[in-house]
Structures are given as structure tokens and as C-alpha cells.
Amino acid sequence: MIPVLCDAATKWRTTKEEEPTKLSYSLKLALFKQLLITLHERLRETSQKEEAMTHAKSLGWVDVELNWLTLRWNPGVAVAAGAYEKRLHRGNDLEIPKPATSPTGGQGGLDSVPTGGISQARGSSSLVDSTGMDRECSMARARLQTEKGSSGIRLPCQRDLELPMSAKPGLAQLLCYLNSTLIALSWTLLQAQLCGILRQALVPAISFLTQVPTTPHGCSIQVLSHLPLLAKLQAWSNIHVQHDVAELVTYLLPRLNQPGFQGSWEARRRTDGITRVTDRGTTLAPVILALHAGEQLILQTMIDQWHTQASIHALTQPTTIVCLQFQRFIWEAGVMRRDYRSLLGYHCIVHLPIFDGPHATDVHILPYQVVAMQLQYGVQPTKGHYRTAMIGQPRFGKDRVWLSDDGRTPEQIQREHDSAIYLLWLLQADNAETTVTDRA
Template identity: 30%
Template sequence: MIELVDGDTVKRFASAKTLVAEPQSEGVEFILEVGLREKGHQLWDLILRFNQCCVLHPLGARIRRDRPGLSGLAETIRNIFDGASSDGVRLRAAVVSQPASTSSPALPFRCSRLLQVSLHNVDATACYMNASLLALLWSTLHTSVPQLGGLEPVLSFLEARPELLLLRCMAWTMLLGSWSQPRRQHDMHEFLVHLMPRLRLPAIQGYWQQRRLEEDVGAVVCDTSTTVIPITLDLPEGARGLQHCIQAWHSSHYRSAITGDPPELICLHLSRFRQTDGGVIVKDVQALPDIREVIRIPVFRSPADIRVRWCPYQVCAASLHFGPTVERGHYRALLRSKEKIWITEDNRGAQLLSCTELTSLTPHIYLIWCVPDSGLPTAA
């Protein structure tokens, strides 16, 4: 860390208040501002490791990331992208509806730009991040509330610089927060459980419950969880497809279903990895032949009922895992419009996929993003 400290990386280091000879407060606060150049990014990564870290407690010190207020100009820009003002709404509509020269007007403009993004994977450990980000951006932009929350500055950066190593994008590294060892390969599901609550995406806000029916009482809630994190589905032996997995999830010992208004975006996690009696981890590679069909997700009819209505959804994006374990192998993403499917790969843009190729890839689908049936556009 000492080798990285110079005039380019450290822009400011000073006391937050005027220092006095005999301070009366319990501590003295200093402010450290780090530059944005490459060495500054390396220094920032090292400092983040000590963020709220107990290793500094014996020294009576603490490092925390500051969250200063926005300037007037920054606040205006944020309002434009969040659609908080009428001018912002008109600007967003103008940007999203602009047709791309190589795509059908029905495909959102920002999605067509996303197909050209090339996320680098220099040390062969960033594929889980790359595939997660592309699937999240693609599926969120296809909802009726395409507000990207914490991902908005990341996408804006990608639109300006479509070839990028994600860990060199400060907007992305700030979203990672306390994620441990980002330069090591990780389980994408575990990563999304950490990341998705930090994104503040309106499209994924919702809840699901497990209920049982008791005599003289009615429906009793056994468990409640948020749809902000992926819903885990087991693959029954001899599963006939994704819909079969959803029905098995719903019809287990208790009734499981979405409660309240169904969210605009639902992420499903397929539990493909199982431990045998001998302690060996094996991967379930059952195919999903219905991946392009309309699937139906159960939603409780009322807060005091176990009856459900089945809401139609379509798979909008999916992540693929190739390899023996979740923390080894390779991740890629499938991006889908109504008629076409693209597959992503590190260090290049997305490639169009044929139906035959898709069939051979469905045994590797690990996470799935679904949007309401009416929300999936067509592409020429």
C-alpha cells in the first residue's frame, strides 16, 4: 500500500476539523481522498479491505467509507436518470425509444447497445460478475419499470466505454461493498444474494411465502422471503422442464407462492448441485426443454388463502454454468427477446444463438430471470 501512495493517488489527507493541542472529543476524524487513476483504483481496493474492519480496533482506529452529499449538478443528473422530474421523464423516453440501426424498433435502444458490450476477463475469474451484470441489465430494461437503481451509473459507463474490465469501474466496485475477494471465482448465486439487495431495483421488489391450511384457523404463514434475492427451485428427478420445477416448489409440504402484487422481474435459482451420501458434490444436468415457452408462477389470491392464480411469465435472461462445482468452471449469460437469443462471452460482444445450440445449453442453465409475458419485445 505504501508503494501506491503518491501525489496522483492521494488527493487529500487532512483533519475534518481544526486540530487543537488538547482535543476534548473521543477521537479525531481525518479525510482521505483517493484519485481515480489506475494506481488510485488499486489503493482504493486495498483501503476497502479495512472498511469497518476489526483488525484496527486494537489501535483505536477505524476506517469507513464517506458518503458526501451530491452537488447541485450531480443532483440534477440523478433526477434526470431516475425520472424524478418531468424533464427527466422526457429525456429517458427519448433515449430509450431511439431505434438502433441494426435492431428492430421494438427492442429497447439500450438493450441493443448492451449486445455490443465486451467485458474483459483478464485472469479468468471475472466471468461470474460479467454474466451477472449483463443478465441483470438486460432483464431489468425489459420490465415496465426499467429504473436501474445502483446499476444506472454502471450502464452509463458501459455505453461510453463498451470494452471494460469491471473491477476498474468505480461505480461497480462501490456496489460490491464488502464482497470478499472479488478477483477470485465465486458461486454466482451467492454473489447475487449479496449484490441484488444493494441495487435498489424497483422491478424486483416483492415477497413470497410458504403457507399451510389449518382447520378452524385458515391459512397460516410458515415462512416469508423477499423476491429481491433469487428463489431457489429444486430439480425433481425426471424433471420435465422449468414449469415442472416451479410446480414442485409450489406443491411441496407447504404451499409456496408470491404474495401481493407479482414483481416485474423474478430471479430463479436452480439447485443443480447436490451432495451424495458419500460427501461428493454432483451436478444435475437435466435439460429445460420449455425455456422458450410461457411459464406460470403461482401468486396467492389473498393474504388469508392458500389458493393461487397462475401468472404468465417469459424467460428473459439466464446464466449458464460450465464446470464441476459452482466455484470452478465458467459462467456465461443468455439474453432473450421474443424471437431471438444471444449468448455472451468474456472479451467480446454477444453472439446470436440458433435453436439447436440453445437445446444443447439448457442443461447448464443455473439462474433464470423472468418478466411478465407481455413484457418481452421482438427483434428483427
């Protein structure tokens, strides 16, 4: 059924982009309609095959007159896909309601008998939550699914913990901005779980990138084949047209409802003993940093410059994950100009200011570590190509960086892409891990 529903969603999306006036129903209604149509067709085809009906009768799916009985979902055997989901024994989630015998010998109400665990349709186990992780564990193993013959990313481990990630998106036309953002999000959230900072499971819209694959190594992932993600992108126009990743992040984060990003920042100025808020924003969108003068850009310098303006800028509360955007693209005299200077300082701990209270202008600082970077190769944010650099952390991959690309397995790099850095994903760091040195 999944391929059929994906095809229906693709047709709906195409119609919305090309002939939106012809649409009179939502994506959810279109998928439900397609589901009913497909079920009707399959039941009709089955009813025309004597062997199939005999088998259905032996299973108790039809009565003696070959009328279909009602299938009912049995919630007693549906295991919630919660923290640290494990492989379970197979069972049937769809069962035939069996008539219960009443005390008078007649037919009473409908009932169903649990017969097993989770549905057979679940072909992979998600191992993305760190609830079962020992807090004393200082090392773990992360694995990126790779092509045959290519070198995987593997490190020794103390505990039986896996954080798999399929980081080889397909080569769909003009989807590099979406692929790059999904990889940056997934990698950042996995590192947050590995460190024990984030214990909630990943939402379905992005968790498919962190499931143990059932397909052979070397197969690319088609991100638009996943219905939960398609549902989140329902209001995103022209998905196959190149977009600014900062705009996509601003659109996507509020709709994901993924814990770890919620927060805000404010600009405050104290005059005549009164604190006034002159500007504010949410951390569900990138925080924009202006560039400073000099031959090279330094991350902490740009953060300090953002903080020490005429109105004091700072976060209003500690936020687990913060996205920063550099103003590399500026309109001057009707022409968009790009800054190509390299960025330094992203390999070391940086500090973000946090206001001491709801009306304070004094701040304290918290350590953050860059986990992922989205790179832009073009003269405009809506042109060129996007890739993602995944930065190892003290608990996994320290001093290593891997670069992803569409249709390719991530490969280890050094510092040759520093001038392409556009978006940074920062993760709140443990105080015990703030001894990482800068390699700049």
C-alpha cells in the first residue's frame, strides 16, 4: 500500500503546483480516498479467485456464504513505538471479531483475542532514542549506511548502543536544499541523544533516516517517498524548485514539533530604569548573524557582535539546539553579492548569552558545540548546490568531519569547504566536554 499512497501523494502535489484550481480536497482526503479505492479493487480481484477465497475462508475472513467479515484493529497488540524500540515477535494486528457466547447460549457482543506483537509490516527497528543509555558511557558507536566497498564510519564502543543513520539521499531534481536540511537535523538530534541531552524519540517526519535499512547497502533514500514528511511539506510551494535552506528551516521546525528547538531570543534596552524589548524572535528559525570586518570570519566574534548591540541581544532561556545563519548574501545597488570569506572557530566550544531573567539585561553564558553545517555553493541562496558537513563530537567522531551529498555516501574532509558555510547547527555542550580545542 505504501507505494500506491506515495504515487497518489505525488500526483496530488503535481496538481497543486501546476493546476491548483482543480484541487477541491486536501492531501489527507486524497490518500484516504486512494486507500479505499485500492482496498476495493483488491477485494474484488480476490473474490474472483476460487483458490484465494478458499484460503480466506480457512482463515475465517469470510463466512460460509463467502461474505467478507469485518476486520478490526486490535489495540491490545499494537506496541507503541516509544523509546529504544526493539524487534518484537511477529503477530497479527488485524483480527476478525469473534462472536462471544452469551450465558443464554446466544450470540453476544463482538470481541477479539490478542494473538501477538507488532505488525509484520514493520520491517526495521528504530534505535534512535537514548533512554536506555548508561549515563556513564563515554563512548558509543555510530554507523552511517554506506555503499558496498566504501568505508563506513565506525568507532569502538563500550556499550551495546547503535545510532544508525542513512545519509545517502537520492538524486531527485533540485532537492539538495531539502536533503541537506534533513541530514543536518537528523545528525544534530542523534548527537543530542548520544550525549543524553535529548531523550525524546525523533518525530516520524525525520526518523526514517535513522532506521535500520531493509534494503541492500548502496541504495539511495527517496525522501519524498515518506508520507509523514510529505504531510509536513503540504503547504510548501514548488518543492522541486531550489529554495533558500534558511527559509525551509523557518517553515519546517515549527511544524515538526520536535523537542529540542523550542526557545526564543530578545533585544532589550534599559532606559530610565525600565527594560524595553526592541526586537524578538524564535529559535524555531535561524538566528541571523551579521558578518564582521577582517580577512576571515570568526564564529565567536560574530556571536559577540550580535550580543553587544545598542540593544542587548541574548536567548531568553537555555535552548538545546540553536541554528545560526550567516549574512553571506546582501543586496547592494540592486545586485546580490556574496561573501566568500572562510569561517574559523567552529571546531571549538562557543558561548551563547542567556538573559538572567524575564526583565534583566544582564546575561550569563552557556557552552555550545557546532554539530552540523549546511554549505552553499552558489552566487545566491536559491541557486547553486547545498551539502551538509557532519561534525563529530567528544563522544563520537571527535576531530572528524564528514561531508554528505545527493546520491553519495558521506566522505571525510578537512577544512577545504570553510568558505561555503551558510547555516550552523549548535548543540548545548556538557561542561565536562568544553575542553575541545580549536584546529583553526
